[in-house]
Amino acid sequence: MLRDIFTHTKARKQDQRKADFQRALLHYEARLGGEIFGPIPKGGRREFFCLDEHTWVWHEEWKDEQGKQHALTTRYDIRPNGVVKSQGDSVYQALTKEEAHNFYLAMQAYVEKVNTELQRIAQYIA
Numbered sequence: 665m666l667r668d669i670f671t672h673t674k675a676r677k678q679d680q681r682k683a684d685f686q687r688a689l690l691h692y693e694a695r696l697g698g699e700i701f702g703p704i705p706k707g708g709r710r711e712f713f714c715l716d717e718h719t720w721v722w723h724e725e726w727k728d729e730q731g732k733q734h735a736l737t738t739r740y741d742i743r744p745n746g747v748v749k750s751q752g753d754s755v756y757q758a759l760t761k762e763e764a765h766n767f768y769l770a771m772q773a774y775v776e777k778v779n780t781e782l783q784r785i786a787q788y789i790a
Contacts, residue, residue, distance in 0.1 A: 693778050694721075700773040710776060718742045720771065740767060 690713060697712030704710045708726040715721055715784075720740040727733055738751045747764055748756040759767060 690715075694723075696777050696781055697774045698724075700770065700777055712769075712770065714774065720767075 680746045694711035694713035697714075698704060698710035700712065701710065705726055708724065710725075711721070711723045713721055718741060719740070722738040724734070725733065736751060738749055740747055740749050741756065747759050747767060749759060749763075750756045773777070
């Protein structure tokens with residue numbers, strides 16, 4: 665009985681460490697993804713990341729000239745018939761041809777930047 669409790673507790677701790685690592689990695693990738701669009705304005709925040717194989721997220725926070733804080737999150741869903749986006753509470757809408765092209769370029773830049781950075785980090789670990 666005590667052995668079962670110990671084994672279960674150990675497995676839960678391992679699962680929690682794995683979840684914490686995956687969450688930290690996602691935040692790191694999101695920050696890297698936000699950098700592919702150029703410098704982030706002071707007081708702002710920008711993230712671009714791949715949540716799963718069908719979902720990408722762009723999030724940006726900034727202050728306007730009056731110092732008012734703004735935030736906008738755009739979710740891109742890749743579907744069999746194309747890519748759709750949703751911002752805030754709005755309904756999904758198909759990307760225009762230009763948006764689709766820009767989204768494709770952003771995905772490529774993201775994958776290249778994240779892979780390069782993770783390979784660089786892996787060199788220090790190995």
